[in-house]
Amino acid sequence: MAQSTYLLTNQSSNRFWLYSLAGGLYTIGAGYLISKLGGTGAILSILAPVVLTMLIMVLLDPRFGLFLYLQLSFVVGFVRFVQIDVPVGLLIDGLLALTLVSLFINGQRMAWHRLRSPAFILIVIWFLYTIIELFNPEAPYQPAWFYHVRPFSLHWFMAACIALVAPITRKDISIMVNSWLAWSFLAALWAFKQQYIGLAPAEVVWLNSGFNAKTHLLFGQLRCFSFYSDAAQFGAEMAGVTVVAVIRVFEEKKLLYKLGFLFLALVYFWGYAVSGTRSALFVMLAGFPFYLLLKRDFLKLLIGMILAVPLVLLLLYTSVGSSNYQVQRMRSALTPMNDPSFLLRLQNQEKLALYLKDLPFGAGIGTSADAGSRFTPQHWAAQIPPDSWYVEVWIETGRVGLTLYILMLLGLIGIGVYRVWQLKDPWVIKIMYAFLAEFVGIAVMGYSNPVLSQFPTTSVVFISTLLIATCYRWDVNPATAALSTEQKRLSHGPL
Known part of the structure; x- marks a missing residue:
């Protein structure tokens, strides 16, 4: 007994000196x-x-x-x-x-065996191709590869390994989804502050640096960017979470939850509107119909089309709401051939086609956009703005790389549809519907903006695509679960 007391006292004394030493060093x-x-x-x-x-x-x-x-x-x-x-x-x-x-x-x-997932194989193929691009002889400055390979493939590969192998639980997914929606809600509120109260001094400094004012102040109207990288990224995220919130309105059973997600959907949608990002409209135009196709609810899809057609015609052939800047930006998104900036994009793509005609593997990763302007500003790839994620991939990896990339995206969507259609558990179904519909919407928008290379969209996409591909991990058949609960109750006897 005395010896035990001595040992405990000695351990406490050692801990005291350890904590004291750590505290002293920290001070x-x-x-x-x-x-x-x-x-x-x-x-x-x-x-x-x-x-x-x-x-x-x-x-x-x-x-x-x-x-x-x-x-x-x-x-x-x-x-x-x-x-x-x-x-x-x-x-x-x-x-x-x-x-x-x-x-x-x-x-x-x-669970290392999950690395054999077909979705992971697709990502690995793309990742290996981008590694091979490091040795592209056309690249004018190879170290620039390290700056662009991260959003191209490296982060996706690393996040895929973690999301597949780690023992992620349903609770973990709930925390991730709720934190995503919470951050998006705060971002919308911050954008409203920018729109209706004003910009912070640091935001004014950012706006006046480089070309930010030219892209974010149009006709005297601010394109709100919240605390994201730019207005396009903010608009894409707001459109994406609008799709997620609307899907939850349809999928939730409790009225209180439906009303809560409806409120969020309205907040997110107005956040999209004040961003002034026209192409973000296609996140919703692609994402929500895709959700209805996932549900195989063709009646609702038909009803949605019947309701949407008059709104589209209203925007296309009338001037209703033109006095509102946000409405006018949405209207111009549906008439791209009347938009000088879109016509300029087409002209730039024609120029790029001539340069890339004999470059099937592109000019090399890191030669265009921000990395190109920083390291090789005199190179042709840096002098023609891509204005699109897919065009950027085309410039830097060539038609071979662009084909591989698009096939990977289509493969991930196909795998996702197959997996989701096999689910039985309502909770998992509604989460994966939202993830997959948002991913499809963002992928469509990638034609007009580099949203698939910017935070936080990349992080959400990189994680969610692998969660969708292995969603069977959290699936529980409601009938089986109810039977199991009943069996447990009977085995314990009456309460």
Whole structure:
């Protein structure tokens, strides 16, 4: 007894000295940072233990790394409010790499057999092709490959490994979906603040830098961008979550839930409207009909078409609502051949076709868009704006790469449809319907904007496509579940 008491006292004493040493080192380190960096040092000293705790949690459970990756993708846009240069992209790279390490550390709990999924094979084929592109002899500056391969394939490959192998639960999916909707709701409110109250000083600085004012101030009207990278990305996300919210209105059984998601749908839709992003309309025009096709509810699809046709005709052949800027932007989306910017895009694509005629593998990853302007501004690929995600893929990987990429997207959609149609559990069905319909809508919009290469859309798509492809993991037949519950009740006797 005395020996046990001694051991406990000794352990407590050791812990006391350990905590005291850690606290002392932390105090010295914080003091040094504050003395050298001032306010920035104070912020770093506060964040350091938080970051360390998160890193430990990622190593303990890769699911936390996946969840943190999704949250960070929404925080990227806040960098414009910080006076110091924060390499958020590299932080996300590091987080995904650390999460992959966590998979191996916790290897015995991981379901490695799911890497044989057809969806993962499609992503691996595309990933390997982008690696081969590193050796493209046409690339004027090969190190630029590292900047564009991340949104092209690397992050998708890494997120796919984690989403497939980690023991993700239904609760984890609920947290991810709810956090996605919550971030989107906050983004809509921030856009309303921009529209009806005004911009923050940091947002004004961003707007006046580069070409941002030219693309976000049209005819004296602000295209709201919230805390996302730009208005196009914000509009795409708002249109996507509008589709998700509307689907939940149809799928929820309880009236209170229906009303809650209807409210969210209206908020998100107006967020899309104040973004002034015309092409985001096609996220909804493609996503919601695809949802009805998934349900194989052709009566509702027919009713939807009957209701939609008069609205489309109203926008096409009347001037009703033209005094409202948002309505006029929607109207112009349906008449692209009357839009000078769309005609300019077609002219640019004709120029690109001449350059790419003899380049089946493209000019090399990292030669166009932002990376091209940064590293090889004199190259032809950097001088012609792609104005489209698929055009960017075409420029950098050629017609071979574009064909592979589109086949991958179509393959993922086909696999998703097959898997979803086999589901029995209502909860899983409504979640996967929303994921798949939103993915289809975003894929359609990719023709006009590079939304499939920007946060947070990439993170949502990269995770959701693999959740859809393996949705059978969470499927429970309601009849079987009810029978199992009844059997358990009988086995325990009467209550």
